[in-house]
């Protein structure tokens with residue numbers, strides 16, 4: 024198995040690592056970078072538990088090879104809060120009880136954040152479409168929709184995500 | 196401080212989970228951890244001729260490959276005597292996905308590579324992937340040593356109701372299927388075992404850590420103290436994580452042998468075939484009734500497909516279905532019986548509601564069929580048969596099954612305050628007349644289920660030590676409090692709910708209360724979280740322990756204030772003497788004093804640290820009335836849920852926000868069972884739904900908004916008055932949806948449809964009915 028050197032910035036911290044060609048980004052984040060907030064829920068790219076922002080866009084990190092993210096900038100759930108204060112989306116999930124077991128939650132929060140970066144004021148339908156690729160087995164989604172709407176009304180994607188997106192924009 | 200119980204406070208557990216700082220099993224890092232991967236059977240029924248592990252052993256990073264033969268003496272997992280399942284298949288495989296060998300390597304990817312290199316030679320055996328095949332004339336017994344595939348048969352009544360059915364003015368036979376569903380918690384099964392000379396520590400995705408500890412200790416011949424079982428954050432369970440899985444034993448055994456921590460992380464595809472499935476019951480029902488729709492006799496013959504190995508919980512579920520077969524109705528004669536059949540499929544165990552949704556679906560479909568047969572409104576038939584509030588507690592014919600306080604008609608009345616039934620019926624008539632309009636259907640479910648699981652005699656039957664729950668409450672000297680509880684949540688919010696209970700009891704700020712759970716080393720004893728027992732049983736234990744602390748604190752305060760105990764009042768964290776409010780001491784002062792023997796009455800037991808157990812006097816019975824309104828597209832058969840309204844009576848509600856969440860989640864799973872989900876197997880036992888590509892879980896686009904409301908009839912079966920509600924939604928929803936779907940097509944003569952009501956199935960029924968009708 025061939026190995027490759029990659030330089031990937033995660034949550035603002037640059038890293039240079041040697042990885043196997045077949046390694047998935049989600050495993051790179053969890054194992055190499057020790058950021059275990061990003062979860063794995065399936066092996067078919069159906070559940071969305073592994074969703075992160077890569078260069079300003081939401082991706083399922085179980086479908087991205089680490090080598091493909093070389094030179095990239097990743098934002099994970101650990102990088103969303105600012106100086107201990109949760110982002111509006113995170114706050115919205117707590118305020119509206121948008122999570123129960125919390126396993127789908129990091130991916131769901133990142134998807135919602137990505138959605139708000141693109142559409143700052145989505146209606147319910149747009150929210151449901153925006154998180155369609157993220158499965159939650161606990162909540163039945165209704166309160167997740169409420170959470171995203173709450174976030175839209177209280178600051179949207181938040182400063183960390185907005186800065187991440189702006190940086191990506193600059194690179195393109 | 197206002198009362199915390201009943202307040203919609205946001206959850207204490209959320210910040211950690213929302214910032215990626217929760218701890219799920221796969222997040223735990225122990226130095227030197229190696230990874231276990233299974234070699235699983237790709238055949239549903241076969242004799243194992245040989246397992247060649249040579250090539251795999253030689254691959255880089257591989258520490259070993261083991262088959263059943265290499266693990267001599269490793270005990271089987273508990274089940275019905277004579278039906279215990281070996282950790283790795285012994286001579287035969289019973290279902291696709293059954294583990295045949297394990298590989299351990301230094302890295303997950305390498306272990307997976309090596310598993311691919313193991314060559315198993317099989318001799319194929321006839322596959323019986325359905326109850327029909329497994330019970331056909333001359334079918335081979337799947338479990339060696341048994342005479343047939345029917346592993347358990349029981350009649351739960353003195354009569355088969357034939358005489359009563361024959362005597363009834365009307366008699367109707369109905370066949371119903373409660374299809375096999377998968378629990379699909381978003382976190383699959385994961386475990387990490389570390390066997391040190393001091394004993395074994397195992398972190399695993401489980402709902403029942405203490406029970407698992409007991410099982411493992413017994414299997415390895417260790418004392419319970421030598422096994423520490425930890426269930427940290429667990430990503431959903433829905434009953435399926437209450438079962439004992441062979442991987443728990445295997446990682447432990449291999450850690451012992453390799454002297455390194457061994458981790459197993461199930462893939463989703465593995466999860467779909469190896470985690471227990473739920474439901475999987477067929478019901479052959481006969482009902483006798485009179486001209487007014489009064490139910491006179493009910494005979495239910497249940498056939499359970501219990502999969503390739505009987506699961507120790509799964510095998511008990513048809514009994515619960517039988518007990519609940521009367522629903523919320525007074526039926527003079529009920530005659531349930533069941534048989535459990537082994538087939539070449541994934542084992543069946545508990546899934547949200549476990550045995551009761553099946554009963555509820557059955558009786559609620561029966562009521563609707565009786566209504567259709569007589570041309571009476573389905574709500575009217577329900578009203579005529581309801582057990583009345585004045586008859587509560589209501590002893591059913593089944594010993595020990597006593598419905599607690601409830602108001603079945605009241606729940607329906609409350610539901611109808613939200614639903615303009617007459618207007619809906621009028622709209623339905625209009626739609627029927629207009630062939631271009633989608634059809635409209637209105638479905639009801641008035642249900643009762645079991646919650647607050649215990650008591651001990653019932654739980655012993657499932658292999659547990661007891662049906663009680665335990666709690667310890669300690670007041671620290673800084674005035675903060677810590678709760679230890681034997682329930683082990685996986686999303687239910689116990690940290691928040693139990694802190695609310697203690698905040699009220701001890702007048703300690705909610706923020707200063709911590710919960711410890713899920714670790715047998717730190718929590719005194721426990722049974723676990725299943726059967727909606729968190730608040731009713733766990734919460735009651737917490738309430739009792741807090742009450743003991745409170746009583747003791749009052750004694751100290753009385754001593755400090757030189758007053759009589761009966762004159763001490765506790766409010767806003769401060770003890771004062773009745774009538775002299777300025778004379779007082781606060782909770783922290785009392786907590787400190789609790790450790791000053793020279794300043795306390797002689798013989799005072801130091802500290803404010805109390806343990807209590809709560810054994811429920813009986814099960815509690817959450818009930819309610821749900822309504823579902825559907826639209827059916829005439830061209831595609833697609834069912835759209837236009838409204839879903841739920842009125843639940845779970846007794847006292849501790850936290851309305853979390854209660855809403857539980858109802859939503861349950862209803863979502865119920866709707867999904869009605870419309871989307873079904874685990875399938877081909878005739879040769881190959882899973883048709885082995886990934887999330889094939890087994891469709893509902894997404895946000897598939898589910899509606901829910902409207903919820905409560906009727907509060909406190910139960911007298913526990914000190915909190917709470918009945919539990921985790922399973923209500925999943926119990927109530929399937930029939931509300933299916934009744935609505937059938938109702939939408941009733942004018943075309945449609946009387947039944949099997950779940951899931953997929954567009955294709957609905958379209959076919961619609962086509963056939965239209966052809967016949969016109």
Ligand code: FES
Pocket residue numbers: 062063064065066067068069070071072073074083084085086
């Ligand atoms: S783990 Fe990536 S989509 Fe499921």
Ligand code: FES
Pocket residue numbers: 121122123124125126127128158159160161162381430431686
């Ligand atoms: S909160 Fe449990 S899966 Fe979404």
